[in-house]
Amino acid sequence: MATPHNEASKGDFAKTVLMPGDPLRAKYLAKNYLDNVRQVNGVRGMLAYTGTYKGKEVSIMGSGMGMPSIGIYSYELYTQYDVENIIRIGSAGSINKDVHIRDVIIAQGACTDSAWAHQYELPGTFSAISSYDLLEKAVCEAKKKQIHYHVGNIVSSDLFYHADVEASGRWSNVGCLAVEMESYALFANAAYLGKKALTLLTISDSLVNDEKETTAQERERTFTDMMEVALEIA
Template identity: 75%
Template sequence: MSTPHNQAQMGDIAKTVLMPGDPLRAKFLAETYLEDVKQFNTVRNMLGYTGTYQGKQVSIMGSGMGQPSIGIYSHELFTQYGVEAIIRIGSCGSLQKNVHLRDIIIAQGSCTDSNFAHQYELPGTFSAISSYDLLEQAVVKAKEKGLNYHVGNVIASDIFYHADQGSAQKWASMGCLGVEMESYALFATAAHLDKKALTLLTVSDSLVTQEETTAEEREKTFTAMMEIALEIA
């Protein structure tokens, strides 16, 4: 049983899937941390792998960029492959002066400028939040590791190059910690399907200080976030 976007068969994918946006980050993670690794997807180069971490079966698959992309992959994983939880492990831009390069953001909730939740025909605005048990476990692990972390709201934007150059500051004024492009759709999809979801983000650049990391650093050095996700999967 495959889908238009995933060639995996039932049983190829674990109950918990870690989802970086970049499929090459999925490849790096699988090759670095998993044992007995098997690749289950290459369609559109959205690489997916299943293996074991400390004796526990875990899958890792790229989600691509943006909410339409993670909306497709997460929906198929939840509905076609029996996945129960997805942990997004991504990068983000900091919106606050106390959220520094390489700090970890554990997203408690996600704001958005997307119309993603329109499909549910709700009589209002849906607040997309993470699954508390996953959130709590991530906080415990971050504390144990002595990491610099922050818990709170992020903004999941559909727009990378925004015509309104003051957009980021408006979200920052409402307390959003960082900006990325996937979490709202993941949280909404999980809520609609009664599944679990969490987003862990490493700060790759700062919209406050203009500091930034390289593409290779984002692919291969955000290991603290990756290890938290693996340990709570």
């Protein structure tokens, strides 16, 4: 059953989907890590592939940038394609002096400046968190691979260019490790629909340390620690 944003048929997606923001990262991962790989979506250039990794069926699909984009794709994967688990594999900017370029973050939860949760008309504030079993598996795999990782809270922002240049510092003051633009919506969709979600992030730049940021090609092809953890737990 195709949707306006996805031409795949029912059954084309595995139960677990890895979601990088960049569709070219999805293509790179599929071509370099999956066996028996086939493309299942190309609508709007949002490439999606299904294949096997060490004998287990896995799908990889780009999410695009921002909460509206990942919100659409993850909602359709959960509701129209019977996907059970989505693991976001993305990049983020560090807002903590102890979190450095190429470190991996395993996100426990996501704060936001978005109005995403207003749709639920809750009598309070919704805390968007990852699924514990996926989180636990990721931590175990990161330890096994001896990856330099952090577990903690992140910020999902609607704004890449923020008029308030001090905003990231205030998020850092309450313990947030990094800022990105997608995870809150993914975690909220999973919670609302009774599904599972996790975010793994590689630090691509720092808002607090004087470190050289990664290039677009490096973000596409060299964040292998994060990618391999996600594949192992898929």
